[in-house]
Amino acid sequence: MMPNRFVFALLTVALLAGCATTPTPERQAALVDEARKTAGGLIQTLGGELQAAMRAGGPGEAIRVCKEKAPKIAADASQKSGMQVKRVSPKNRNPKGVPDAWELEAQAALEKRLAAGEKPETLDMYAVVNTWRGAEFRYAKALVTQPVCVTCHGAADSLPDVVKARLAAEYPNDKATGYAPGMIRGVLSIRKPL
Ligand code: HEC
Numbered sequence: 527m528m529p530n531r532f533v534f535a536l537l538t539v540a541l542l543a544g545c546a547t548t549p550t551p552e553r554q555a556a557l558v559d560e561a562r563k564t565a566g567g568l569i570q571t572l573g574g575e576l577q578a579a580m581r582a583g584g585p586g587e588a589i590r591v592c593k594e595k596a597p598k599i600a601a602d603a604s605q606k607s608g609m610q611v612k613r614v615s616p617k618n619r620n621p622k623g624v625p626d627a628w629e630l631e632a633q634a635a636l637e638k639r640l641a642a643g644e645k646p647e648t649l650d651m652y653a654v655v656n657t658w659r660g661a662e663f664r665y666a667k668a669l670v671t672q673p674v675c676v677t678c679h680g681a682a683d684s685l686p687d688v689v690k691a692r693l694a695a696e697y698p699n700d701k702a703t704g705y706a707p708g709m710i711r712g713v714l715s716i717r718k719p720l
Contacts (some may be wrong), residue, residue, distance in 0.1 A: 548661055549654060549720060558652050561665035561716045564607040565650070568714065569669070571599050576674070585677050586688040592678070593696065608718065613669065615712030619693075619702035623712070628655060632666035640710060646670040649710075655719070665716040671705045679705040682687050 549557065575595055579588040589709050596613065597620075603611045614625040616633065620647050625633065628643050649668035654661055671679060682703040685693070705711055 549663070553581060554654065554663075555595075557718065558664045558665070560607060561609065561652065561663075562650065562667075564603050564611060564716060565665070565667040565714050568603045569598055569667075572596055575599070579647060580674065584688065585686055586692060589678065589689065589692045589696075605714075609663075609665075611716045612715055613712055614715050615702060616699040617704070617713070619697050619700045621699060625713070625715070628653070629666060629713055629715050630663055631666070632664075632715075633710060636666065636713065637670040639708050640668065640670070640708075646708070659719060661720040663718045663720055666713040667716075668710045669712050669714055671709045671711045673707050673708050675711060676705065676707060679703055679711060 535711050542597045572591075572595070576588055579591040600613065603609075612623070613620075614623045615717050616625055616630060618624055635651060640646060640649055644677055646668065647670075649670070650666060652663070652665040654663055656662075677686065677704050678693075682690075683705070702711070
């Protein structure tokens with residue numbers, strides 16, 4: 527066991543570090559700008575790959591893109607931007623796609639804004655949150671279901687047989703069905719410790 531005084535000292539250091547790194551408004555604006563660019567680039571790249579794979583080999587081939595390329599595209603975007611980029615959803619398909627508390631709240635808030643009439647393309651939000659490790663920049667962009675998404679995320683009994691079979695084999699705990707165009711499928715989540 528660590529002596530309490532030591533734990534207390536550590537906490538104090540962590541809190542001070544958190545305060546010291548709270549970004550200026552200019553720095554925050556730059557972070558938002560960078561996150562938006564990163565998110566936009568990733569959505570475009572992934573969308574392009576998905577469309578191309580659907581045309582070339584149908585949804586069976588496109589599942590491979592989602593499974594293998596989507597995490598790789600996110601990893602590339604992370605490396606390029608120095609921010610951590612991933613896709614999450616409260617009804618996740620990839621077992622690693624479980625949202626944390628901030629991401630859950632972000633999606634709920636974005637859903638409310640969508641219902642209130644905001645344009646789906648620009649639905650995003652950000653915050654600087656204090657954690658025990660210090661301040662962290664967080665960003666979430668809504669991934670809104672398009673007609674093409676329904677092939678693999680629509681009502682479970684309406685999916686093409688090849689998709690049903692691949693999902694049953696590769697994602698036995700899949701929760702990511704039952705979506706219609708216009709619903710928020712998940713969020714693109716970006717974070718950067720400050
Ligand atoms: C060809 C089938 C297919 C299509 C079409 C498709 N997806 Fe997916 N989606 C998947 C698969 C498979 C995964 C799991 C990928 C993985 O293993 O990381 C996934 C994962 C996701 C995730 C990550 C969270 C989770 O549930 O694991 C999001 C968000 C997502 N898809 C949104 C979309 C959106 C938005 C569209 C339309 C623009 C779309 N998908 C189109 C098959 C598809």
